[in-house]
Amino acid sequence: MTIRIAPSILSANFAHLASEIKKVEEGGADWLHVDVMDGHFVPNITIGPPVVKSIRQATKLPLDVHLMISDPDKYIPPFIEAGADVLTIHAEAVVHLDRTLDFIRSHNVKVGLAINPATPISAIEHGLGLADMLLIMTVNPGFGGQKFIGYTVDKIRQARQIIETRNLRCLIEVDGGIDLDTLPTVVKAGADILVAGSAIFHAPDPGRKVQEMVELAAPLSYHSKFV
Ligand code: DX5
Ligand code: ZN
Numbered sequence: 001m002t003i004r005i006a007p008s009i010l011s012a013n014f015a016h017l018a019s020e021i022k023k024v025e026e027g028g029a030d031w032l033h034v035d036v037m038d039g040h041f042v043p044n045i046t047i048g049p050p051v052v053k054s055i056r057q058a059t060k061l062p063l064d065v066h067l068m069i070s071d072p073d074k075y076i077p078p079f080i081e082a083g084a085d086v087l088t089i090h091a092e093a094v095v096h097l098d099r100t101l102d103f104i105r106s107h108n109v110k111v112g113l114a115i116n117p118a119t120p121i122s123a124i125e126h127g128l129g130l131a132d133m134l135l136i137m138t139v140n141p142g143f144g145g146q147k148f149i150g151y152t153v154d155k156i157r158q159a160r161q162i163i164e165t166r167n168l169r170c171l172i173e174v175d176g177g178i179d180l181d182t183l184p185t186v187v188k189a190g191a192d193i194l195v196a197g198s199a200i201f202h203a204p205d206p207g208r209k210v211q212e213m214v215e216l217a218a219p220l221s222y223h224s225k226f227v
Contacts, residue, residue, distance in 0.1 A: 029210050
């Protein structure tokens with residue numbers, strides 16, 4: 001399968017979102033990654049459902065909405081109504097993981113499960129069968145432009161092995177510090193979807209950067225299945 005690139009608009013110019021999105025769309029982006037932060041689960045605040053709704057009208061790309069918020073259950077319906085195609089919650093932010101994942105699925109969108117760098121794969125191993133995607137954070141969530149945390153590569157390998165062994169239909173997404181230097185390592189370890197913010201939107205030509213990432217990733221792609 002081909003690796004998917006999901007540019008994160010967190011590093012885009014928010015005053016010109018539509019044209020920023022157009023650039024990565026033309027460059028061949030597969031998904032659009034939308035970071036939602038509440039100033040509680042993470043030390044930063046970004047956007048809510050109204051902005052997601054406007055983005056929905058500005059692009060046909062699937063919206064990959066990453067909720068970095070406490071008590072996400074409350075906000076699942078409004079984000080789905082706003083147009084999320086993949087809705088990801090953090091395992092650390094919920095008490096009853098199965099219930100939250102099932103709740104997302106009941107709305108007929110793809111179910112994403114995210115974990116922070118220091119959360120072990122074993123903590124969510126049993127929930128993997130309920131998710132369409134496991135998002136392994138490769139930086140501590142909250143900000144764009146942080147340095148990739150090397151020890152997360154082992155977690156990608158571990159997750160890949162579990163998914164293959166159990167024959168699960170769960171994609172692996174990585175998020176944080178992904179650029180042309182770190183890309184080969186995460187792709188070889190088993191990542192299917194690469195989120196990149198600053199590497200793409202701070203590049204002089206974001207569309208070209210997406211293309212470069214696609215081209216670099218394609219031959220390294222780990223054999224895997226898609227949902
Ligand atoms: C970080 C966000 C990321 C962020 C990645 O908390 O979840 O999606 O935008 O930014 P880069 O690619 O710059 O590390
Ligand atoms: Zn993110």
